Amino acid sequence: MPSDRAEPGFDDYVDQLNAHYDAATASEGEALLARLQVAFRAAGRDLDRLSLDDVAGIDQLHLGGRSASRALATLGELCAGERVLDVGCGTGGASRLLAAEFGCDVVGVDITPAFIEVASWLSVSTGLAERTRFLCADAANVPLSEGSVDVVWCQHALMNMPHVPRVLAEWQRLLAPRGRVLLHELVAGENTEPLALPVPWARSQATSHLRSREQLERAMALAGFEPLAVEDITDMALAWRQEHSRRESRPAETGQKAVAPPGPTSIFGSDFVLMGRNLRDNLAAGKVRVLSGVWRSARR
Numbered sequence: 001m002p003s004d005r006a007e008p009g010f011d012d013y014v015d016q017l018n019a020h021y022d023a024a025t026a027s028e029g030e031a032l033l034a035r036l037q038v039a040f041r042a043a044g045r046d047l048d049r050l051s052l053d054d055v056a057g058i059d060q061l062h063l064g065g066r067s068a069s070r071a072l073a074t075l076g077e078l079c080a081g082e083r084v085l086d087v088g089c090g091t092g093g094a095s096r097l098l099a100a101e102f103g104c105d106v107v108g109v110d111i112t113p114a115f116i117e118v119a120s121w122l123s124v125s126t127g128l129a130e131r132t133r134f135l136c137a138d139a140a141n142v143p144l145s146e147g148s149v150d151v152v153w154c155q156h157a158l159m160n161m162p163h164v165p166r167v168l169a170e171w172q173r174l175l176a177p178r179g180r181v182l183l184h185e186l187v188a189g190e191n192t193e194p195l196a197l198p199v200p201w202a203r204s205q206a207t208s209h210l211r212s213r214e215q216l217e218r219a220m221a222l223a224g225f226e227p228l229a230v231e232d233i234t235d236m237a238l239a240w241r242q243e244h245s246r247r248e249s250r251p252a253e254t255g256q257k258a259v260a261p262p263g264p265t266s267i268f269g270s271d272f273v274l275m276g277r278n279l280r281d282n283l284a285a286g287k288v289r290v291l292s293g294v295w296r297s298a299r300r
């Protein structure tokens with residue numbers, strides 16, 4: 001992975017993120033990909049023919065799942081054939097959705113090697129490897145050439161990045177003139193009390209890099225991006241999280257025979273239920289808000 005070794009603390013930053021997102025591998029002692037394959041087999045799935053429904057439990061690591069990605073793609077008027085860079089792509093769910101439903105050609109980039117391995121495998125298994133490919137790199141140092149993408153797409157990843165101005169400068173380099181940025185991001189709310197932790201993106205305050213909507217909008221403007229449409233979708237996200245926390249807390253039904261395909265606990269470990277409840281409570285308390293928006297590069 002290209003890394004910015006000149007930046008003090010960069011290696012620690014990467015190690016902390018990798019330890020956070022691949023935590024269950026340390027406790028389970030087996031790589032994420034291998035564990036997911038075992039879980040899909042146990043659920044009776046053919047590993048060479050997974051559907052997008054089969055994998056939705058492990059490839060939508062953001063509030064609102066596939067509906068939120070579809071809404072953002074529609075807001076941003078994504079067109080067939082557009083070249084999209086999915087920044088902080090995780091296990092690649094949005095990349096596959098944009099390829100399958102919107103006809104885009106997508107490159108996903110993520111700093112967590114285990115996610116890139118899983119993303120690549122899931123694209124092969126779901127038959128989408130020709131329209132999606134994945135690279136392990138920092139969002140501020142992406143190994144693609146200047147002006148090679150039409151759209152930068154980013155869902156729930158900026159809150160992991162302390163170096164947002166450098167990341168936005170990299171997006172300007174990568175985007176074609178008048179290219180678009182489509183963001184579905186978490187921002188700090190008006191309630192500045194400490195977050196309930198852990199949350200799905202951090203186990204400590206020091207590794208959470210939430211900024212307010214105003215700070216994010218200022219950073220976008222300074223980096224040369226003009227807003228086209230920005231919506232606060234916190235109420236919708238909270239309702240979705242409340243429903244999911246209710247389901248996650250329900251005890252498994254006795255006598256249930258069918259084994260379900262793997263879900264987020266395969267990635268985050270058993271902490272995930274607590275992370276989800278804390279996110280729900282942070283949203284309800286106004287400590288976290290959710291934005292969905294489209295910006296255009298001012299560069300001609």
Ligand SMILES: C[S@@+](CC[C@H](N)C(=O)[O-])C[C@H]1O[C@@H](n2cnc3c(N)ncnc32)[C@H](O)[C@@H]1O
Nearest residue numbers: 060061062088089090110111112138139157160
């Ligand atoms: C909450 S997950 C969201 C994943 C995906 N966007 C989704 O919505 O399913 C955040 C992702 O951002 C990635 N990430 C965080 N900091 C990054 C960085 N500096 N460069 C690249 N990826 C990063 C993490 O590895 C993780 O996969």
